[in-house]
Amino acid sequence: MSRDRFPGPVAAYGRDMRDLAPRLPSSPGFWRSPLRGPWFTSVLGLVLLVGVTVLFLTGLLSYAAYNPDLSPVNDKTPDKGLLGFYLFAWPTDPAWLYRLTQGVHVTLGLTLIPVLLAKLWSVVPKLFALPPARSLAHALERVSLLLLVGGALFEFVTGVLNIQLEYLFPGSFYPLHFYGAWVFFAAFVAHAALKVPAAMRNVRRMRAGDGGGAGTGVGVGEERDGLVSPRPDAPTVSRRGALWAVGGGSLLLFATGAGRSFDGPLRATALLTPHGGAEPGSGPNGFQVNKTAAYAGVDAAETSEDAWRLVVVGRTGTVRLGRADLLRLPLHSAALPIACVEGWSTSDQWWRGVRLRDLAALVGFDGDPPDVLVESLQRRGAFRRGALRANQVADPRSLLALYVNGEALSPDHGYPARIIVPAAPGVLNTKWVARMTFGDLG
Ligand SMILES: Nc1nc2c(c(=O)[nH]1)N[C@H]1C(S)=C(S)[C@@H](COP(=O)(O)O)O[C@H]1N2
Ligand SMILES: [Mo]
Numbered sequence: 001m002s003r004d005r006f007p008g009p010v011a012a013y014g015r016d017m018r019d020l021a022p023r024l025p026s027s028p029g030f031w032r033s034p035l036r037g038p039w040f041t042s043v044l045g046l047v048l049l050v051g052v053t054v055l056f057l058t059g060l061l062s063y064a065a066y067n068p069d070l071s072p073v074n075d076k077t078p079d080k081g082l083l084g085f086y087l088f089a090w091p092t093d094p095a096w097l098y099r100l101t102q103g104v105h106v107t108l109g110l111t112l113i114p115v116l117l118a119k120l121w122s123v124v125p126k127l128f129a130l131p132p133a134r135s136l137a138h139a140l141e142r143v144s145l146l147l148l149v150g151g152a153l154f155e156f157v158t159g160v161l162n163i164q165l166e167y168l169f170p171g172s173f174y175p176l177h178f179y180g181a182w183v184f185f186a187a188f189v190a191h192a193a194l195k196v197p198a199a200m201r202n203v204r205r206m207r208a209g210d211g212g213g214a215g216t217g218v219g220v221g222e223e224r225d226g227l228v229s230p231r232p233d234a235p236t237v238s239r240r241g242a243l244w245a246v247g248g249g250s251l252l253l254f255a256t257g258a259g260r261s262f263d264g265p266l267r268a269t270a271l272l273t274p275h276g277g278a279e280p281g282s283g284p285n286g287f288q289v290n291k292t293a294a295y296a297g298v299d300a301a302e303t304s305e306d307a308w309r310l311v312v313v314g315r316t317g318t319v320r321l322g323r324a325d326l327l328r329l330p331l332h333s334a335a336l337p338i339a340c341v342e343g344w345s346t347s348d349q350w351w352r353g354v355r356l357r358d359l360a361a362l363v364g365f366d367g368d369p370p371d372v373l374v375e376s377l378q379r380r381g382a383f384r385r386g387a388l389r390a391n392q393v394a395d396p397r398s399l400l401a402l403y404v405n406g407e408a409l410s411p412d413h414g415y416p417a418r419i420i421v422p423a424a425p426g427v428l429n430t431k432w433v434a435r436m437t438f439g440d441l442g
Helices: 009-020 038-065 097-128 136-164 173-208 239-255 264-268 323-328 356-362 390-394
Strands: 310-314 317-321 332-336 349-355 372-376 385-388 399-404 418-420 433-438
Touching: 038 097, 038 173, 038 239, 097 136, 097 239, 136 173, 310 356, 323 399, 349 356, 356 390, 356 399, 356 433
Parallel strands: 310 433
Antiparallel strands: 310 317, 332 349, 349 399, 372 385, 372 433, 399 418
16 A cells, blocks of 8 residues: 555645554554664674574584485485585594584574574564555565565574474474575575675764764764654663673573583583583483484384394395494494584593494495495484495494493493494484495485
């Protein structure tokens, strides 16, 4: 409904109504907070410019770390097409690589929640502004803003749900978060290209103290940008004070989240997130567990010495090994962390077992080992299979682990045998391994 279609008094009446009837959110007078203004929005926007860029890049790395182009088994987004253009063989060095990138991704995402909410709050009058579009360009800009805001909310909500409700989230987290990220980031880049110059100006003007400061938020001749209330309430807090409150919220989320990437006392500080707080147990197997044996439906009868056999398939045929057979092979040790996509990780555990490349050699791959498909005893669930790339198999620290920290694996950590690979996301460290197929990923 454009007022321009009603010339003369009708248009004037319509305009007056908007200004005089602040009950409607489309009326500028409806929004009364004296905090809103270009400076406040610009500071938050610049923080998000840096933060969201880091989130996007670490997200891309996390996606690459799954090696989705290696095998359909690893690929939750088979329709990605060009969006997989940058994929590369995820390295095994340094061993803490995924621990770092994914810890940053999740902890930063949590920390930015107050900033995102404050930024959206600061521009909410624009959401309701009328007319909906003044021109084609303006219409396109508003559609891109819907993608931006919708994409941001979608990415933060799916991310938080995945770490908080890991047992509830449907297997579709990966495609949702992946495609959502591209929509969000495309809109984000367009928005940043349009707004960053003005945002820098707004913030610099404040620093120079030429009247655009935290007190008024609007300098002489400065573009008000539709953000400053024409009839503001009396301030109860300064813009700077409000910014401190947002920062305090972020700090609180950081302080109650970051500890999930460490053990012991530091983990105990991570009160607001799963895999924070107290360690689940004590002793060699007392570190964090993702899915338990009970959850995975793996029971003691199938993992007993008598029942369990590891089936290794390769160029020269099939080999069946019981736990005693494996213990007769050369055993090696490696100090490696578990680092989950949910952002939590453990410090290095001391694993002991058979090198993956030695298992490859058993079935005819003596020189350079090939890729391997690993399958668990677990019969259902998204993570019962995983493919590892040749560079991961070749690393001498990559093990089929039988022991951890000097003790046999506990059922929850994958007894009788589990994969452990340096720098890989936790999900590729398959537990309760039953079958390994070298050189054929199916
Ligand atoms: N068979 C099987 N292996 C699995 C999983 C699973 O659900 N089933 N979860 C994976 C995930 S997501 C992680 S983070 C690690 C966690 O290992 P942990 O429970 O020993 O800490 O195991 C991985 N191995
Ligand atoms: Mo995980």
